[in-house]
Amino acid sequence: LNETSGLRVQTTSPSLGGANVRIQGLRGRYTQLLSDGLPLYGGQSGALSILQIPPMDLAQVEVIKGVASALYGATAQGGVVNLISRRPAAGEENEHRSHEQEVR
Numbered sequence: 001l002n003e004t005s006g007l008r009v010q011t012t013s014p015s016l017g018g019a020n021v022r023i024q025g026l027r028g029r030y031t032q033l034l035s036d037g038l039p040l041y042g043g044q045s046g047a048l049s050i051l052q053i054p055p056m057d058l059a060q061v062e063v064i065k066g067v068a069s070a071l072y073g074a075t076a077q078g079g080v081v082n083l084i085s086r087r088p089a090a091g092e093e094n095e096h097r098s099h100e101q102e103v104r
Contacts (some may be wrong), residue, residue: 004078
């Protein structure tokens, strides 16, 4: 993300994996983070950070800057970062067992 013009990921707490996404130089609280179009991070201390999401789980990242971000509300004054999840490939299946119970 740091290679995108006008966007900077600023580490706030290296030991806890905390970071802010700054768009156009505005503070991180003015950037709305979404995961598949749903709000991910509300700016509260201790909330999920963008650094805690494994990059291999993402198909793409959409960045919306400028006036179009107004469609996403007051928390998106700087812009919007939408993290699009990777979808499992056809036939890809995981099986987990715990205490004789099976989940597919």
